[in-house]
Amino acid sequence: MSDKIIVILEQRENLIKKASFESVSAAVKLAESLNLETEAVTAGDAIDNLADVSKFGIKKITHFKNSGLKNYSPSAYTKIFTDYIKENNFGYIILANTSFGKDLAPRIAARLDCGCLMDCVDLQINDGKVIATRPVYAGKALFKASLNSNVKIITNRPNVFKAVIVDQPAEPSKNVVEIDSPDLSTKVIEFKKSEGKLDVAEADIIVSGGRGLKGPENFHLIEELAGALGGAVGASRAVVDAGWRPHGEQVGQTGKTVSPNLYVACGISGAIQHLAGMSSAKYIVAINKDKDAPIFSVADFGIAGDIFEIIPALTQEIKRIKS
């Protein structure tokens, strides 16, 4: 049995992502309970905030370096990490369930012929085994599972596990491994950022609009409320399919899974496919003129009323409080 856990860190534009710090804290907690050695690995060119990883209690950090690895390359990253995991006999692998993690984890699992539990929202230890909880049936139920394979891969849902800075973290050993000619047969050529906008997948506050908005010309109401709260704009699939909003904003089963602190659903009915993407938000506020709309069944606070009256009043009041 291996006694080592490895965290695969995701970087974008030379910065380790917040969700990876959450993976580190989840790994450190498992390591304490199971008495495991911890290590974090990443691939990229120059990584500007690698030192921050040490604040979360990791003991060793390895950076696979090559200018060709600046953007995600499924072929190169899979090979580099799989080889390293095999050579060093890691028993547990953890990474965030972002687009990167969702793509990479199954590739590594296939090569290592091991089990993989994706999108976990809780990890507990029972009898020396990791028991992972993950949502199933589009978030309708929670499923607990453990893995029997020698190597176990877990992906953690972003914004669910807390990134915890440890008291007096020890300086980890740092290792840079230059990669000569990575296999770049598949690679991400370009990331297109929505200019100046917060990404729903990473936002702490999201205000989402649905078909209740009646048309794209009314989405400024959502943008203004999101702006007042300092949050991102999200959308239901109905409005994305209608071409009112870009797909990057879609929340749900075929859109993004989000776990913000606050999710405000405006004129969204709460179809199961929408709930699949947002029901793990910490606080859900729903505004809908139909008091029986399913969205109210998951809401912590509900306002049964007309969004065209409520959103402007709410925006104004939030601006007044903040000023």
Ligand code: FAD
């Ligand atoms: P509607 O269901 O039409 O709801 C509009 C709501 O607005 C209603 O509840 C109404 O009462 C309210 N309303 C209307 N006027 C006002 C007003 N003036 N004030 C207040 N409230 C008002 N959907 C997603 O969102 N994300 C997904 O990822 C997704 N994936 C899917 C995958 C599959 C395979 C399938 C089959 C469907 C998927 N859907 C997804 C679609 C989903 O089933 C719903 O059709 C969609 O979520 C409905 O969007 P909506 O709530 O905006 O619209």
